Amino acid sequence: MIVETHHVAKRFGRFEAIEDLSLSVPEGSVFALIGANGTGKTTTIRMLMNILRPDRGDITVLGTPSRELGPADFQRIGYVSEGQRLPGGLTLAQYFDYLRALYPAWDRVLEKELCGQFELPPSRKIKHLSHGMRMKTLLVGALAFRPKLLVLDEPLSGLDTLVRDEVVHGLLQQAADTTILISSHELAEIESFTTHVAFLQNGRLFLQEAIETLQTRFRNVSVTLSAIKELPQPLPEGWFLPEIEGHRLRFVTSRFESDQQLYQQLVQHFGAVQMEVEPMPLRAVANALMQQRKRNLQQ
Amino acid sequence: MNFRILGAILKKDALSLAPIVALIALFFLADPLIERLDLVPDWASYSVPMILMALVVLVMAVFHLDSPASLSDDWLCRPVDKRELISAKLLLVLAVVYLPRAIGAFIADLCLGYSVTEALLDAALLQDKLTLFELPIILFGAIVTRTFVQGFGVMFAIFICVFVIPTPFVRPVGPLRPGIRDELLFTGMQWLAVTPAKLAALVLLAIGFWLMYWRRRIAAARILMALAACVTLLFVLIPMALIPWNATFAIQTAFGPVPPADTARISLRNPRICFPAARRADLSSDAAFVAATQRSGNHLWNSEELRDVGPNSIAFLTHIEPRGLPPDWRVKLNYVRADYNVGGVTLYSLRPARYITDHAGTGALAHAWMLPEPAVQRLRDAPAELELTYSLTLLKPREYIVPTDGKRHAS
Numbered sequence: 277m278i279v280e281t282h283h284v285a286k287r288f289g290r291f292e293a294i295e296d297l298s299l300s301v302p303e304g305s306v307f308a309l310i311g312a313n314g315t316g317k318t319t320t321i322r323m324l325m326n327i328l329r330p331d332r333g334d335i336t337v338l339g340t341p342s343r344e345l346g347p348a349d350f351q352r353i354g355y356v357s358e359g360q361r362l363p364g365g366l367t368l369a370q371y372f373d374y375l376r377a378l379y380p381a382w383d384r385v386l387e388k389e390l391c392g393q394f395e396l397p398p399s400r401k402i403k404h405l406s407h408g409m410r411m412k413t414l415l416v417g418a419l420a421f422r423p424k425l426l427v428l429d430e431p432l433s434g435l436d437t438l439v440r441d442e443v444v445h446g447l448l449q450q451a452a453d454t455t456i457l458i459s460s461h462e463l464a465e466i467e468s469f470t471t472h473v474a475f476l477q478n479g480r481l482f483l484q485e486a487i488e489t490l491q492t493r494f495r496n497v498s499v500t501l502s503a504i505k506e507l508p509q510p511l512p513e514g515w516f517l518p519e520i521e522g523h524r525l526r527f528v529t530s531r532f533e534s535d536q537q538l539y540q541q542l543v544q545h546f547g548a549v550q551m552e553v554e555p556m557p558l559r560a561v562a563n564a565l566m567q568q569r570k571r572n573l574q575q
Numbered sequence: 576m577n578f579r580i581l582g583a584i585l586k587k588d589a590l591s592l593a594p595i596v597a598l599i600a601l602f603f604l605a606d607p608l609i610e611r612l613d614l615v616p617d618w619a620s621y622s623v624p625m626i627l628m629a630l631v632v633l634v635m636a637v638f639h640l641d642s643p644a645s646l647s648d649d650w651l652c653r654p655v656d657k658r659e660l661i662s663a664k665l666l667l668v669l670a671v672v673y674l675p676r677a678i679g680a681f682i683a684d685l686c687l688g689y690s691v692t693e694a695l696l697d698a699a700l701l702q703d704k705l706t707l708f709e710l711p712i713i714l715f716g717a718i719v720t721r722t723f724v725q726g727f728g729v730m731f732a733i734f735i736c737v738f739v740i741p742t743p744f745v746r747p748v749g750p751l752r753p754g755i756r757d758e759l760l761f762t763g764m765q766w767l768a769v770t771p772a773k774l775a776a777l778v779l780l781a782i783g784f785w786l787m788y789w790r791r792r793i794a795a796a797r798i799l800m801a802l803a804a805c806v807t808l809l810f811v812l813i814p815m816a817l818i819p820w821n822a823t824f825a826i827q828t829a830f831g832p833v834p835p836a837d838t839a840r841i842s843l844r845n846p847r848i849c850f851p852a853a854r855r856a857d858l859s860s861d862a863a864f865v866a867a868t869q870r871s872g873n874h875l876w877n878s879e880e881l882r883d884v885g886p887n888s889i890a891f892l893t894h895i896e897p898r899g900l901p902p903d904w905r906v907k908l909n910y911v912r913a914d915y916n917v918g919g920v921t922l923y924s925l926r927p928a929r930y931i932t933d934h935a936g937t938g939a940l941a942h943a944w945m946l947p948e949p950a951v952q953r954l955r956d957a958p959a960e961l962e963l964t965y966s967l968t969l970l971k972p973r974e975y976i977v978p979t980d981g982k983r984h985a986s
Contacts, residue, residue, distance in 0.1 A: 364591070
């Protein structure tokens with residue numbers, strides 16, 4: 277594992293920001309940390325990067341405890357954060373000159389290539405760049421030394437669609453050589469290149485999984501019943517967010533294996549049925565999981 | 576230490592802050608020129624607050640570029656060694672503060688007619704009076720804050736806490752508290768007052784840097800900064816209030832030059848048989864005290880001091896003259912104390928009200944004293960002796976020839 281956390285907790289005053297977080301990011305993966313605003317994604321990433329210190333638990337990044345991360349480790353870690361402060365008085369060329377001195381493995385050709393691809397004007401001062409341009413600048417600064425681990429904290433937030441596509445394209449080019457840990461709530465954009473996901477809610481991690489298995493086992497199910505019936509109690513395992521209206525039943529299953537297996541399950545509970553099964557995009561899975569968790573907490 | 580990275584950080588900071596750095600460097604270049612060549616009348620009274628302001632702006636700007644208190648600054652996840660980062664920032668601050676000052680001093684000295692060697696030596700020496708005092712606290716303020724507004728707020732809060740809040744609680748020093756006080760600052764012994772404070776501030780600052788950069792303990796560093804401000808202030812005040820004169824003077828003597836042999840014949844003489852004395856209640860009608868008040872141009876004691884000592888306290892005047900001074904020699908009073916001894920034991924030590932001591936050194940060493948009422952009661956029936964202790968500096972004349980052409984000259 278390239279990043280591992282064990283039972284990590286972080287508190288700000290009385291507010292428990294992160295609780296018992298155990299995370300494993302496999303090498304070579306594109307790992308998405310997903311959650312609504314204020315769920316602890318940024319706090320988690322800051323603890324991984326040794327910007328914040330956890331109150332409890334252990335974190336290792338590239339095999340080094342996060343508290344001991346030093347310059348040698350940061351030569352292999354690229355980090356981009358939405359609110360990252362850059363030296364605004366420098367031009368882009370001066371900024372990249374500065375970064376070049378810090379990284380022995382800095383690839384000037386890649387830097388030029390990325391700058392060209394992102395259409396970054398080298399003579400413009402950073403303080404005069406738009407938000408999108410700043411994010412692209414950060415991305416160049418995090419990619420040009422070919423990091424082993426790329427940590428991105430909400431890199432797509434506040435970007436327009438065109439810029440998002442450019443940034444995602446830039447990331448995709450690197451995905452083959454680099455492990456990427458990305459936090460985002462722009463699920464539609466990251467779904468195309470994510471290999472693993474972890475869902476955070478209220479500072480707690482409630483699921484982490486390879487996206488392939490997640491997409492295989494989650495289905496949106498719509499059923500037409502032969503007669504008005506009630507929901508079976510207890511609900512079959514893996515069913516959640518059920519809604520029944522007359523002859524119509526909708527629910528999400530997290531244990532989908534095949535259409536046939538699901539049909540048999542439905543027949544067992546409702547008799548003759550007609551069913552429609554839809555694969556779920558990441559956004560729909562995330563929404564369903566979070567709604568279900570909210571309901572569970574309310575109960 | 577990787578000097579390539581250090582240089583890159585230094586260059587990055589200098590380029591980022593080019594207008595501020597240039598402006599402040601220009602000010603520090605101009606300051607010694609204006610002061611030494613007397614280009615602006617009464618420049619010293621403007622320059623002190625301006626230097627302070629320039630230091631605050633410079634230090635805040637340089638350290639906030641890569642703030643250790645920040646959670647979002649670019650440097651936090653870059654392969655930057657903290658020692659290199661801090662060294663680069665300190666180098667830039669020192670280069671902007673001291674280098675232009677040295678150049679300014681060198682040019683001014685050349686204009687005043689000093690030789691190149693003398694001018695170089697003068698410029699190279701750290702012409703520092705306050706900077707080493709202020710710099711640690713300003714640096715502390717800069718590293719524990721994230722923005723200029725926060726940093727300036729902290730500096731303003733320290734100013735209020737040190738100079739404004741204590742003001743109503745400051746009382747004039749009573750006659751029975753013969754600590755050294757201001758005399759330490761005006762008798763060539765200022766280093767004794769400021770060195771412990773500067774050292775304490777620098778040590779606490781080093782701990783502050785460690786807490787902020789290596790431990791990221793922002794709250795602890797902020798508490799330490801408040802402590803550093805208090806300790807610096809206390810270390811300035813405590814020696815003045817508590818260190819006994821004899822011990823202090825012994826330290827100064829140990830580090831100072833040996834007095835010339837021909838000073839042995841110089842002595843002090845009391846030209847009167849007894850000192851004029853009066854009860855506090857009779858001061859306004861006593862001829863000697865009325866005359867002394869007129870000579871000093873001010874009241875010898877303010878109303879607050881007189882109220883505190885009691886109506887039956889005893890005031891007296893002393894007048895001592897140096898004898899055997901070689902022609903054109905002068906004496907400068909460093910310190911004077913009156914001790915009441917009974918059987919070899921000092922019961923009371925008094926500090927004088929400033930009176931007509933002539934700091935120009937013409938010889939008059941006249942002081943007004945007040946023995947408070949409780950001391951009078953206690954000494955009434957005791958066989959007490961009054962012992963006056965004077966500490967003086969002898970000023971030996973040196974001959975200079977200066978053209979009287981209305982211009983400033985080096986000597």
